[in-house]
Amino acid sequence: MPLTRRGFVQFLARGTGAAVAVGVAWKASVSKVFREVLPSRSLAPGNQKWVMVIDLAKCDGCRDCTKACTAMHFVPPMQEWIKVFEITDNEAAGPYFLPRPCMQCDNPPCVRGCPVGATYKRTDGVVIQDDDRCIGCRNCIAQCPYSARSFNWGEPPHTSEELARPYNVEYNYPHRKGTVEKCIFCPEHLRMGKLPACAATCKMGAIYFGDKLDDAVTNGKGETIQFTKIAKRGASFRLMEELGTEPSVYYLPPASRKYPAPDEKAQTETAQAAMPGMAH
């Protein structure tokens, strides 16, 4: 072949043509090859988008939420599906309590990283954990920036009550060795129109829970407030927003906080209506 300009241009043109052909074929075939209708397990029983609002100004660190959660899900020892941290952002601000359930992220790193789809996002926003499928690789634990996941390192202690029911992802027990577990927003309660165990138990009414599409969140004391209003007026934030995980759990800042000891809680309850941080 002689070296000609024309030949080289033709060579380039053929290459471009091939690239275009590949692009067209891709465009035409990609939606046929890759499925996009969700499988049934990803479809929630109802059309909701669950959100939680935790008012840090009200949390006194009593850990009743943790206890209620542990009792309801028979959570094995050393695990806390909703864990109350004592956080000190800076010395001047001093410590405050931060209850941390699973954030049920809209962009969940755990779901992204799960090799077998044992953890998956449901249309109601809950990140479900399926321990029938989990292989125990613990990549989700490495992925989760909130440390919201726990592993059954050994055989968890069982109670007859726990073993009485067959395993279901909506309550996530009986617990099994070698699998990962976490908070799942109590889908079983939600089905029945009840609040999750932690929100229902919180005596301070610090944990609000509801459907974002209802634009209303309710706490354990039966107070229902408008979600968009509380989120906006309360200057709500989400934990580690900068990571782009898009959590479904919103926090109201611990402004003007008071931390009564558990025995003082009764008095606080009466006074709490006047406490700030809760619009209306």
Place this chain on the structure above:
Amino acid sequence: MEAREQNLLRSVLENTWRFYVWVAFLIAVLLWGLYAYIQQLRDGLIVTGMRDQISWGLYITNFVFFIGISHAGTLISAILRVTDTEWRTPITRMAEAITVFALCIGGPMVMIDMGRPDRMLNLFRYGRIQSPIVWDVLGVSTYLTGCILYFYIPMIPDLAFLAEQPRLAPWRRRLYSTLAIGWTGTAQQKALLEKAISFMAIFIIPLAVSVHTVVSWIFAMTLRPGWNSSIFGPYFVIGAIYSGTAGVIFSMYVLRRVFHLHDYVEELHFRKLGLLLLAFSLMYLYFNINEYLTAGYKLEGSERMLMQRLFVGDYAVLFWVAQSVCVFIPAVLMIAVLGLKRYHHYTIPGVVLSSAMVIVGAWAKRYIIVVPTLRSPYLPSGQRLPWEWTHYHPTWVEWSITAAAVAGFALIYTLMVKLFPIVSIWETREQPEEVSVFELPDESAPSRWWKPGDVFPILAISALLLCGRSANAAGPAKPKTPKPTAITVEWKTVPAAQAHRESAADESTPLLPRARVFMYTGGLFTPETSPDHPAEGDLKPSSPVAVTATLRDSSGAPISFKPVEFSAKTRLGTLAFGSRPTLADGKAQLVIKDQRYGTYPVQVVFRGDDEYAPATFDVAVDFGVRPAPSLPKAGVLITPYATPYIAVPFLLFYGAMWVAFLYAFGYLILWKMRKFSQAAVAPEIKTAPAAQGA
């Protein structure tokens, strides 16, 4: 010539008592590790030192270490082959062997780390290509296959040579002649073999780079401080080649001593590989400085704790020792023995000592990468947990399994050396051929968007006027007998233009309905936020709803200036909107501008007073259509199915590798080479149906 070959064959032909003692020792260690693993299978991973906070430990360290060691091998031998370096011939087989056996040990380390190894097959039943773990399964299995072929193909002439050795046991000779697949050494066969080898060498290089990159992505694809780093891919690849080169040098030294291979493995080889090792050590030093200085200079929030732990805190001793042993000391040592003329005679001990230090240091370095990061999460997840749950101390089980892994590696290597000649016999006689270059196909990536027609509904005003009396009106009579009252409620959606200053264009354009599954780039290339649709992304602001309550007495006359309360019943509670006074016409209006979707029972209550009895009215108010259930648009790569923009590149890359293997081994070696053997050597052998390999 003949003497040289006999000398090489000695390793295959002769066994000494030392060999048996060594093998017995390795088997003992292996059995001990097996015992430990059985303990772990029985009781669970509780027998290890790992806990929720530090959930990966020695096993993952070993995995990364062995995969790293494995790079040596093939990558070095492939690069040396492709660049046609002549001094490589005696050492390529050692290097390739290291690769294969390190992979055989490294791969299972992940299985040992798994909580449910019995569910291994879920990886194939439910595998999600979006997960870095699946990338690893894909990468490591492809790489192992490639390395076995790359180890095996250049050995074929030697196998044929061994099959003719009368001093060997008959079963071994049969094995060799089977494995030699009809090699007779004709010119065509040699050409084919060279072609297959160079083909494999070309493909094994990007494959090896990809495998350790993918290993690093297990860490780099997380949000953890210390792992969330974009240089992890090349950092791991360089670290892997570095430790692998050290592995090759060390094994060269051991084999040279044990089998007296001084004629083949000369000081030249230590010198050349030492220079390579020195170059890699400097590159690794550069990567380390880059990695730790950028983090340590800024001490950004989440990384601050990690850096303090590493530089001055509880991992400081390990960190500095590991860095010294892995990088600083070997680099200085090698510069001395390779660079300074007066120390040249220390080349072999200097380089070998360096490589031994590099191997140990590389392992410690992997540990430093895995554990301290997990120890430093964003949230203080160790609060109110016992000390041993937040501090990682490997238990005897983990150490035993680690020891067994090393022993297993040594054992396979030892047996391999006994079974196959460790120095290529045929290649040390002659020079290799040249290679050709191949390219991978390129993909363009257009975005796409699924659009079923769905119009934002214009809500009908369903009149519910004057229907029904209030429930409370039928209640027990009040002592003062206030006049009975009735509330009627009507509601309508306020035209969107009235409440929101949205453009007419937006009103007429139907909102793009969401696909059920968002295909990552579909969301990536579509603007997430437009002026009309704020970051919420998925939800269009619902239209405000005006609820008007009319309060009348029994005669139908409006009751003015009385408060009526509005509330809506939601799924989990009752949302109070507050109260509004009725005006002169008895009407009280409330405009609800909430972001609410769906139909809700709205209750309007008049509490009653001395004059008028209480009254209640319930009405179902439609706030707008709920969006169809779907996964959140913000979710990246969370779909249950394969996402094309991740699946296609990975499958294309590794698929191309498998096609290359099939061509080089299945076609060139199994199919074509056999034919030439039949034609050339034995007319009496009938044309048997040719075996098709894969």
